[in-house]
Amino acid sequence: MKNLIETINFKPLGDRRGHLVSLEHTLGAVPFEIKRVYYLFDTKPGVIRGLHAHKSLQQIAICVKGSCRFVLDDGFQRQEILLDSSTKGIYIQSMIWREMHDFSDDCVLLVLASEIYDEEDYIRDYQMFLNIIRKDQ
Ligand code: TYD
Numbered sequence: 001m002k003n004l005i006e007t008i009n010f011k012p013l014g015d016r017r018g019h020l021v022s023l024e025h026t027l028g029a030v031p032f033e034i035k036r037v038y039y040l041f042d043t044k045p046g047v048i049r050g051l052h053a054h055k056s057l058q059q060i061a062i063c064v065k066g067s068c069r070f071v072l073d074d075g076f077q078r079q080e081i082l083l084d085s086s087t088k089g090i091y092i093q094s095m096i097w098r099e100m101h102d103f104s105d106d107c108v109l110l111v112l113a114s115e116i117y118d119e120e121d122y123i124r125d126y127q128m129f130l131n132i133i134r135k136d137q
Helices: 126-135
Strands: 006-009 036-041 049-054 059-065 068-073 078-083 088-092 097-101 108-113
Touching: 059 078, 068 088, 078 088
Parallel strands: none
Antiparallel strands: 006 088, 036 108, 049 097, 059 088, 059 108, 068 078, 068 097
């Protein structure tokens, strides 16, 4: 079974005052040039977010506070992971369906993206996603 979930552990630069994580494309942990950063917060109980794939966008998602459960789906299998650490991220390649569930009240989900926002890059219909994936096989 192919591993859909690529986790990345970030090195915390800590000292006695606390911790800091710095993410730069040139330092190796981020495999693309970062063109956009956004974060999800204050997600209401029971809400499922995501529910889309991207044609070409690559992303890294990090729960910098709290936790949420990520489901990734490549059209053939689904895998999930609990993101609950500010030093662990997941790398999400293009053409992966993603869903985010079970947001904790305090969850802040930070996302690094390889492109600026483009609604044309979204596939928001699961059946359409499957059709595209299966056509390419
Ligand atoms: P969406 O990507 O659907 O959110 P989710 O993370 O739940 O999948 O985005 C929600 C709304 O915000 C949608 O109207 C598009 C808009 N949006 C932007 O304008 N810029 C962005 O960078 C992002 C990520 C979303």
